[in-house]
Amino acid sequence: MQLPPLVPAIFVDRPNRYLATVMLDGQPCQAHVADPGRLRELLIPGRTVWLAEAGHPGRKTHYDVVLVQQGEQLVSLDTRLPNAVFVEAIGKGQGMPLPVISVRREVRRGDSRLDLQCVDTAGVHWVEIKSVTLVQDGLALFPDAPTVRGRRHLLELTDAVCAGEQASVVFVIQRADATRFAPHRAMDPALADALVAAYAAGVQVRAYTCRVTLHSIELLDQVPVLLDV
Numbered sequence: 001m002q003l004p005p006l007v008p009a010i011f012v013d014r015p016n017r018y019l020a021t022v023m024l025d026g027q028p029c030q031a032h033v034a035d036p037g038r039l040r041e042l043l044i045p046g047r048t049v050w051l052a053e054a055g056h057p058g059r060k061t062h063y064d065v066v067l068v069q070q071g072e073q074l075v076s077l078d079t080r081l082p083n084a085v086f087v088e089a090i091g092k093g094q095g096m097p098l099p100v101i102s103v104r105r106e107v108r109r110g111d112s113r114l115d116l117q118c119v120d121t122a123g124v125h126w127v128e129i130k131s132v133t134l135v136q137d138g139l140a141l142f143p144d145a146p147t148v149r150g151r152r153h154l155l156e157l158t159d160a161v162c163a164g165e166q167a168s169v170v171f172v173i174q175r176a177d178a179t180r181f182a183p184h185r186a187m188d189p190a191l192a193d194a195l196v197a198a199y200a201a202g203v204q205v206r207a208y209t210c211r212v213t214l215h216s217i218e219l220l221d222q223v224p225v226l227l228d229v
Contacts, residue, residue, distance in 0.1 A: 009024040111156070146188045175209065207222065
């Protein structure tokens, strides 16, 4: 999918989870950070970030932080993008084990609102999509901060499988340099346990890297999922 026009800035600090101070054209300004994760390995003072104009008159921050430069690697920090990227991939026949007939977004099931309700040639297939930015020595890890909401979604997917429906959790790694994926047990052991239990119950677990440029982001390669790390 195409990204909006981006402008470079220099990251200074992060007053809170959703706010970054940057230097833009030599002047300090504040920009919205969509990813509430810790991002400590990415948002380092002096690093180049890429901003997009928010396009919402009256908003306190006029820019969104979209990308960060980590060495030669561009990493997307916009947690709103993976769903659109994955739906675009489905339209190209990618990402799902069976041909998809229809897709609905943000559909309530039980106590949760799941990202996608797909209908494929075998029936209803629920999909929850998680954004991943943390990569250590080629290993992508999720989450980079504890997430009760993520565990709740896994329990809902497990319930769907137990009810005879199909379900998947898809980890969209918003960078191209990962070679494998694992739950970040040291950060959130409860989520790691829930993911292992979901897989044992029949929930499909898949992870994909993305090709990220200054102009676009798209699903790239499926990578192995390691649940015993």
